[in-house]
Amino acid sequence: MTAALVLLCGVAVLTGHTVVNAGRWLRRPPEGTAEVTETVAVLLPLRDEAARVTPCLRALLAQRGVPELRIVVLDDGSTDGTAEVVRAVAAGDPRVTLLTGVAPPPGWLGKPHACWQLASRAEASAGALVFVDADVVLAPYAVAAAVTELRAAGATLLSPYPRIVVRTAADRLVQPLLQWLWLTFLPLRAMERSPRPSLAAAGGQFLVVDRAGYLRAGGHAAVADRVLEDIELARAVKRAGGRIALADGSRLASCRMYENWAQLRDGYTKSLWASFGHPGNAALVVALLLLLYTAPPLVAVTALLAGAPAVAGVAFLAYLTGVAGRVISARATGGLAWPDALGHPVSVAVLGWLTLRSYHLRKRRRLSWRGRPVV
Structure with missing residues (x-):
């Protein structure tokens, strides 16, 4: 009974933290905003994105509230006709500049190098830089609202986390963990106020930075060899x-983010090892997650079969409390709450397996992404 109560208390504390983050500390940029008067450069790195870039680029061309908008696109060695698709969609729009990227030099990974090339070629008058991935579709007011929020927060870097679109069972099982993890474990207001680089989070899909502050931090050149270049850039800013x-x-x-299970699996595998650092840290965190979120339903069933209904009840309550945290994070970030949250223990178990796979393939030097080695 004592162990079950400890589990319940641990999950309850973390779910309470999720409630506070989601209800009080999470920033929510306005849906509509006045015009942004400064020049804004939207930077779009592309590598073999012919099948996905059209909705993204059309949404960029439809942006409102930014009279001085510049869109700089980099074709990063694509072999599928990405550049031709960009030219067709842009249709000669003077706001769009298409660049041809060069291969990353030794010591650079592909994504940071592409972003650095874009930032280096952005118009000098641009006060804010907006990095967007090809799988992101922006609402018409998104750039103006994000830049407005960046300035209102007095921040150098703002990460407005997009709504993750889920369609497959694998998506629904794994993708909601992204928002759930930072809402549950990251003290958002402390992260903003603290100068500690270790207390940082960011998502590279949609990232807004003050240009001067970005350059002071060294830009993507400061994170040239980092797999999680978005988080490392946030740390460099700090x-x-x-x-x-x-x-x-x-x-x-x-x-x-991903079209199928293989892409999702490999996408997480390439970067999870970088999220935790030392394998010992990963083992400790994964063990804690499994104990708090996967163990309770197993304990409940085992205790019920063993004739210990009181223990089963406490363990089941711990499971429901964990589910509640998942529901809260989903509702706060535009995700699906039901019935996906009921499978939260399985989601955490899959995350543990992906983490193990990430370290295993890294040790064997078999990690790659988009045809380029990660390590």
């Missing part, structure tokens, strides 16, 4: 004396 902020961007942007 080391340079800047502030970062995280926001719910579910009303501003949507993102379909």
Whole structure:
């Protein structure tokens, strides 16, 4: 009984933290905003995105509230006709500049190098830079609202996390963990106020930065060899004396990250090892997650079969409390709450397996993404 009560208390504390983050500390940029008077450069890196770039680019061309909008696109060695699709969609729009990227030099990974090329070629008058991935579709007011929120927060870097579009069972099982993890474990207001680089989070799908602060931090050149270049860029901003902020961007942007299970599996595998660092840290965190969120329903069933209904009841309550945290995070970030949250223990177990796979393939030097080695 004591162990079951400890589990319940641990899950309850974390779910309570989710409630506070979601209800009080999570920034929510306005759905509509006045015009942004400064020049804004939207930077779009592309590598073999011919099948996905059209909705993204059309949404960028339809942006409102930013009279001085510049869109800089980089074709990063695509072999599927991405550049031709960009030219067709842009149809000669003078706001769009299409660049041809060069291969990353030694010491650089592909994504940071592409972003650095874009930032280096952005118009000098641009006061804000907006990095967008090809799988992101912005609402018409998204850029103006995000830049307005960046300035209102007094931040150097703002990460408005998009609504993650889920369609397959694998999506619904794994993708909601992204928002749930930072709402449950990251103290959002402390992250904004603290100068500690270790207390940082960001999502590279939709990232807004003050150009001057970005350059002071070294830009993507400072994170050239980092798999999680978005989080490392946020840390670099803090080391340079800047502030970062995280926001719910579910009303501003949507993102379909992976098309199938293989892409999802490999996408998480390439980067989970970088999220935890030392394997010992990963083992400790995964063990804690499994204990708090996967063990309770198993304990409840085992205790019930063993004739201990009181223990089963406490364990089942711990399970429901964990489900409640998942529901709260989903509703706060535009995700699906029911019935997906009921499978939360399975989601955590799959995350544990993906983490193990990430370290295993890294040790064997078999991690790659988009045809390029990750390590």
